[in-house]
Amino acid sequence: MRRNIVAGNWKMNKTFEEADELLFNIAEPLQNLDLDKTEVILCPPVLYAEMFTDIAIENNFSVGAQNCSNHSLGAYTGEISAAMLKSMDIEYCLVGHSERRKFFNEDSKMLAEKVDQLLENEISPIFCCGEVLEDRESNNHFDIVGKQIFEGIFHLTAEELDNVVVAYEPVWAIGTGKTASPDQAQEMHAFIRNLIAKKYNQEVADDMTILYGGSCNAKNAKELFALKDVDGGLIGGASLVAEDFLKIVQSF
Numbered sequence: 560m561r562r563n564i565v566a567g568n569w570k571m572n573k574t575f576e577e578a579d580e581l582l583f584n585i586a587e588p589l590q591n592l593d594l595d596k597t598e599v600i601l602c603p604p605v606l607y608a609e610m611f612t613d614i615a616i617e618n619n620f621s622v623g624a625q626n627c628s629n630h631s632l633g634a635y636t637g638e639i640s641a642a643m644l645k646s647m648d649i650e651y652c653l654v655g656h657s658e659r660r661k662f663f664n665e666d667s668k669m670l671a672e673k674v675d676q677l678l679e680n681e682i683s684p685i686f687c688c689g690e691v692l693e694d695r696e697s698n699n700h701f702d703i704v705g706k707q708i709f710e711g712i713f714h715l716t717a718e719e720l721d722n723v724v725v726a727y728e729p730v731w732a733i734g735t736g737k738t739a740s741p742d743q744a745q746e747m748h749a750f751i752r753n754l755i756a757k758k759y760n761q762e763v764a765d766d767m768t769i770l771y772g773g774s775c776n777a778k779n780a781k782e783l784f785a786l787k788d789v790d791g792g793l794i795g796g797a798s799l800v801a802e803d804f805l806k807i808v809q810s811f
């Protein structure tokens with residue numbers, strides 16, 4: 560179902576005490592915001608999940624994980640399964656973030672398996688895609704993003720796809736302070752929606768929530784979220800500053 564979403568990806572930041580303080584500074588004001596039209600998702604380090612899920616409902620947010628295993632259970636030391644996430648009341652999970660693709664060599668096959676694991680456990684994948692700078696400069700960005708989408712989620716039925724959120728994150732914009740221009744963001748979001756329409760149908764495409772990520776902040780969120788095919792944002796750096804994140808949440 561298409562909706563406005565602002566998701567904060569805390570990445571590998573904050574000790575337990577720091578996370579507790581940031582959570583309080585975000586969650587308390589969230590209680591008093593009129594968020595009828597916006598869903599807020601916090602993706603902290605999964606170790607702290609319970610602190611978040613304990614207060615999520617009364618504070619108007621959902622909890623997401625940043626990663627999960629592509630295996631269902633067993634001898635995979637250090638891994639966390641989708642079933643474990645589900646048992647901790649986690650509702651969303653990032654898949655295919657560029658940092659996981661780059662630093663942990665996660666390929667399309669593995670990402671599609673993660674998507675399947677999550678859906679089997681009724682967790683919504685937030686499927687990230689995006690091109691590196693060289694791909695954009697050589698005009699290959701549509702091919703690259705199209706391939707990522709095709710290999711990561713196009714094996715799903717339309718019914719399954721309804722539980723997926725897509726996040727377009729140009730890698731050159733992540734953590735760099737270089738945001739995609741409104742034209743660049745709208746063009747790619749429309750391209751992704753069109754791919755979905757071609758593979759499934761227009762109704763499925765119109766129902767897809769597509770987030771923008773990459774140096775989205777309190778100053779540029781309003782302009783980006785106003786674009787026709789942008790349904791919100793996946794926020795990294797700015798999600799670690801309560802005041803900024805709360806401004807972004809109110810940018811629709």
Ligand code: PEP
Nearest residue numbers: 733734772773774795796
């Ligand atoms: C991200 O890592 O998903 C992200 C969008 O980071 P930032 O907002 O810091 O660019």
